[in-house]
Amino acid sequence: MFCSKCGCMNSVTTKNCLNCGQPLDRTTRIKKHKRRQRLNFFVVAILFLGTGFGSARMFQQPADDQPETAVERAVATEPQANPPLERAATETVTQPQDTQTSSGDGTKAKTDIIKDTQQKVFTIKTDNAYGSGFLFTDTGTIVTSAHLIIGTIDVSVRTTDGVEEPGKVIGISETYDIALIQVDAFAGTEPLEVETNPTEIGTEVIALGSPSGLENTAAIGYLTGIDRDFDHGFLYKDMYQIDAQIAPGSSGGPLIDASTGKVIGINALLLNEGNAIGFSIPMYSMTELLQGWATEPMSENEVEDVYDTY
Structure with a gap:
């Protein structure tokens, strides 16, 4: 502040003039200092409010007034021929290989093979043993193991649905562990397909x-x-x-x-x-042996003669 006697410029906190030693009015100094602080605060507040108001207007600008260059470029560069990513991913996984019913090379899904095969696989029961068998021809013949039916002509054949049908042994080998059973109830049913060539290791x-x-x-x-x-x-x-x-x-x-x-x-x-x-x-x-029995079944006496040789 200025000294009232000599006019020298002094700091606002100075009690006596640095030039002439004249006491400075403390009340005046404080009032002037506070007045200057208020003025500075108003100036800063006005600047702050002005900046905030301008920013708010910028963010609230209507969409029609915003620049459209970036949006138009993004749309123009999007490959319209490709489907959306979500659709492409869905179409990729909806049909896993193992659930497909078939393919161009004649292979089938294991789930379909098991489901179809089980309908033509049976439980073979005698008084002394039980085992398995499968449908061999559409005349109702069923292949099974010879050691399951030794000593008997009549057997029980149970389906996957639990239905039991009577069967009769019409073929049995003296040398190999195979036999053939006739079940009239299964006549007309399509049999399992048979592979007539050797199968490779690793299959x-x-x-x-x-x-x-x-x-x-x-x-x-x-x-x-x-x-x-x-x-x-x-x-x-x-x-x-x-x-x-x-x-x-x-x-x-x-x-x-x-x-x-x-x-x-x-x-x-x-x-x-x-x-x-x-x-x-x-x-x-x-x-060949099984087809021979299916075409020309063995009689009961012939089957019993085989049993006698065991």
């Missing part, structure tokens, strides 16, 4: 049957070996080795190619040392 397979009494069970695995020979009451020659889980009761059930649905083997043996290993009789090696 994915499905073993169906009634292991441990669990009727119509399906087990998936691989064909892990071929040309296995055994002499165990019957002659087991060129057997298929599989890692699909089978158990007592699986005998006579079909071994299915998991890609074509064709019968490639007849489940017969279980090597139970450590991890159980299953063996199936190759279907291609028995087709």
Whole structure:
């Protein structure tokens, strides 16, 4: 502030003039200092309000007044021929490979193969044993294992729906562990398709049957070996080795190619040392014999004569 005596400029907090020593009026100094502070505050407030009001108007500007260049460019560069991402992702996963009914190379989905095959796989029951079998011809013949039916002519055949039908043995081998049963109730039903050629190692397979009494069970695995020979009451020659889980009761059930649905083997043996290993009789090696029985059935006396040779 200015000294009233000599006019020298002094600080607002100075009590006496630095030039002439004249006492400065403290009240006046304080009032002038406060007046200057209020003036500075009003100036800053006005600047702040002006800036905020301008910003608010900018954000509240109507859409029609906003620049349209960026939006138009984005729309123009979007590839109109491509579908939205969500639609493309949905269309990609709606049909997984394993649920497709078929493909161009003749393969089928395993779920469809199991569902169709189970309707033609049966539980075979006698007074002394039970096992499995499958429909071989449309005349009602069923393939099963010979060791299941030794000593009997009449058997009971139960469907996947629990319906039991009477069956009669019309074919049995003295050498191989296979037999054929006639069930008139199944005449006219389309049989399972049979593979007439050898199957390669590594083929994915499905073993169906009634292991441990669990009727119509399906087990998936691989064909892990071929040309296995055994002499165990019957002659087991060129057997298929599989890692699909089978158990007592699986005998006579079909071994299915998991890609074509064709019968490639007849489940017969279980090597139970450590991890159980299953063996199936190759279907291609028995087709001719089975078809002979279906065409010219053995009589009851002929079947009993075979039993006498065991």
